[in-house]
Amino acid sequence: MTVPELHQQIHVDPDRCLGCFACASACPEQRITWDDREGNRRFRAPAVCAGDCTRCRDACPADAVRLEPMGETAGRSWEPLSWSLPLARCRRCREPFTTQKILALLSRTLEATVGLSAGEADWPSCCPACRRDLESRRLLDAARWNR
Template sequence: MIQVDANKCLGCFACSNICPNQFITREEEEGKRRTIRWSKCKEECDICVEFCPAKALTLIPYSDSTPEVIEVSFDLVPCEVCKKGFATEPLLKRIRETVPSNLQTDSTGRSWVEICPFCRRELEAEMASKQVVQSRRK
């Protein structure tokens, strides 16, 4: 069975995406809150442990004394543009710490880490169309 270190969890959902037996479930109150639940599993497939980017999961021998379900919830950080929550703070912190700083900004110098993927796409499309218009004026 797996042991969860909730303090290390980023709330990224990778483990719930990969678990073939639905022992790891998640729930999201759109734009507000994200919850992950790890049910006690008797499998030893190890896939979730391998795929957890934060090394928050460990395979340990099965025990009757551990809780049936462990649950962790995260408030979502709002996007700087649309203000809707889109990512957990531990996940954003991890990106800030691991992605080289020169890759955390777009061509205008704006940090993309605090912008949700939807707004990022919109801004990039807007920028690209401005560049096309400018190049045609030359």
């Protein structure tokens, strides 16, 4: 059996995937979904996608998505894709807020992008809500000194 040329098989490399949601945001049919549950960010995607759209692949910042044109269906897997990545928990409130891989990449790149070593930057291990709380307390303390 053959399927139209335009069908393509989706391959995702979970080792390359950072756990961001660029592919899910890019899909015009919203067929790539994700949720955060039990300490993991779980992704689901169809095995096969109809159309000549390559938006998920183009959006992926880690080149983890590969689209393979389908001619023959023999030996193809139609099983939907699912993969998951461990979430990082905030060091203050213990709530999960992003993936461990995104934080690791952030720590590695901060030196090159803003000139801060991993030891100097203390915020990546905090969730956004705790970053705001810490910052506002710092500002209040500073305002008290300046009064």
